[in-house]
Amino acid sequence: MEDDGGCRPGGVLDGRSLEAPTIRPSTVKLPERPPQGVQTIFDFFLHRFPRIPRETWVERFAAGKVWVTAKPIDAGTPYRPLLEVHYRREVEREPPVREDYRVVWSDRHLLVVDKPPNLPVTPGGRWVRGCLLHLLLEATGNDHIAPLHRLDRLTSCVVLLSLDPTTRSHIARMFQPRPKVEKVYTAVCELRRDPPSPRFTLAHHIARSPQEYWRQVVRPELSANARCEVEVMAINDGLVLTRVRPFTGRKHQIRVQLAHEGLPILGDPLYGTVRSHDPDETSPRLWLDAHRLAVRAFPGPPGNEELTAAWNSSRPPTEFFQRAAKQCQEK
Numbered sequence: 001m002e003d004d005g006g007c008r009p010g011g012v013l014d015g016r017s018l019e020a021p022t023i024r025p026s027t028v029k030l031p032e033r034p035p036q037g038v039q040t041i042f043d044f045f046l047h048r049f050p051r052i053p054r055e056t057w058v059e060r061f062a063a064g065k066v067w068v069t070a071k072p073i074d075a076g077t078p079y080r081p082l083l084e085v086h087y088r089r090e091v092e093r094e095p096p097v098r099e100d101y102r103v104v105w106s107d108r109h110l111l112v113v114d115k116p117p118n119l120p121v122t123p124g125g126r127w128v129r130g131c132l133l134h135l136l137l138e139a140t141g142n143d144h145i146a147p148l149h150r151l152d153r154l155t156s157c158v159v160l161l162s163l164d165p166t167t168r169s170h171i172a173r174m175f176q177p178r179p180k181v182e183k184v185y186t187a188v189c190e191l192r193r194d195p196p197s198p199r200f201t202l203a204h205h206i207a208r209s210p211q212e213y214w215r216q217v218v219r220p221e222l223s224a225n226a227r228c229e230v231e232v233m234a235i236n237d238g239l240v241l242t243r244v245r246p247f248t249g250r251k252h253q254i255r256v257q258l259a260h261e262g263l264p265i266l267g268d269p270l271y272g273t274v275r276s277h278d279p280d281e282t283s284p285r286l287w288l289d290a291h292r293l294a295v296r297a298f299p300g301p302p303g304n305e306e307l308t309a310a311w312n313s314s315r316p317p318t319e320f321f322q323r324a325a326k327q328c329q330e331k
Contacts, residue, residue: 023128025086032081041066041085042075048213060087089128097130104158104311109171111136111145111161112293112311117285120153132159148172149181149249154269157290158313174295175249182294185244185254186317188287188324190272193262195232195240202257203227206250215270216252218260226250228257234321239266239328241321254288266324287324289315 028048035047045057045066057075064072065088073085098116105112113132115121120131128134136145146168148160160181162168174180205222209215227247234241240263244254252271258264259271266272266287294310 023089023123023134026089026123027084027086030079030081030083030085034079034081038079040075040079041073041077041083044079045087060090065090089123091126091128094127094130097127099135101132101135102314105309106163109162109164109167110307111163113159113161114311114313115151115157115159117154117156121147121151121159124153127153136161149175149183150251151290152252152255152286152288154267154284154286155288155290156313156315158293158311159290160293180295182292182296183246183290184292184294185246186289186291186315186320187242187244187254187258188266188321189240189242189258189263190266191235191238191240192264192273195230195261195263199229199231201227201229202261204257204260206253206256208251216250216256218256226253226257228254230258230261233317236321237325237328239321239325241317243317255286266328285327287320289313289320291315291317291320 030041030044034044038044038047042057042061045052046054049057060066061073061075066073067086068077068083097119099119100116101119102114103111104114113136115132120127122133123129123131133145133147137143142163144163144165146162146165148162148168148171151157151159162171203224204226205219205224206216206226207219207222209217225248229245229247231243232240233243242258242263244258246253250256255265255268255271259268264272267285268288269284269286291313292310296308
């Protein structure tokens with residue numbers, strides 16, 4: 001089955017809506033080795049979220065908004081490695097986000113959405129309600145929706161979500177250990193260094209930067225834990241259009257690996273050098289699109305047929321490249 005149609009602007013399913021969906025709590029798993037100087041869970045939160053004032057965390061702990069297994073903890077609770085801690089995110093004023101997502105396919109178990117750039121998939125940072133998950137909760141009334149893979153806020157993409165918690169673990173297995181899901185990205189890159197060949201493979205060890213926790217870095221002295229295949233589709237006026245097939249799913253993987261190869265993605269605020277905007281939008285634009293998502297011979301939940309399908313985003317690679325080039329010419 002090849003299904004790219006059935007799009008419905010706004011993503012309202014079955015005519016249902018939810019007036020005030022519950023904001024799900026966030027969860028953080030404490031690292032096995034605590035950061036230097038961290039003795040309590042309160043200390044860890046101060047270290048993990050340096051942009052949130054200390055007074056804010058004092059108030060949240062005192063109000064019972066941080067807990068473990070349904071039991072609130074206080075600011076003096078000792079640090080325990082690998083413990084899962086839940087907390088409520090609160091943001092006074094969220095930055096605006098795009099809401100023009102499109103539902104491209106759904107059944108009882110799965111939902112496929114074409115997400116625009118500058119829309120987080122889940123709550124994080126300065127966004128709580130301004131995310132795809134919350135918009136879908138409002139549109140569907142289904143508070144069991146959960147994304148099945150991770151994608152950055154700045155990346156436009158086709159994203160797969162689970163609708164039914166009773167089949168979620170079964171469906172999630174198609175991503176591990178040998179994925180039955182193929183993801184193909186389109187990336188417009190700055191030409192800082194000539195590509196080694198028209199088609200090449202990148203293999204690096206990627207890890208969190210010890211100085212800047214929000215960035216990933218390449219550790220050349222360690223064995224590779226991130227691999228992707230890159231195909232050069234076009235080169236024009238200092239820009240390179242690439243098709244990228246990741247074989248692993250590390251955070252910021254494609255962005256980090258292309259930048260390390262001298263091909264930073266146009267508009268990347270962390271790993272690139274050139275800021276960019278979409279010609280039709282005022283917000284910054286990272287020219288990375290998760291263009292194609294395909295599942296092959298995936299065995300559905302018990303009693304269901306196998307699912308073989310592919311969905312493309314609404315951003316064809318050639319048109320995507322032309323829009324990026326237009327933006328650069330108008331700067």
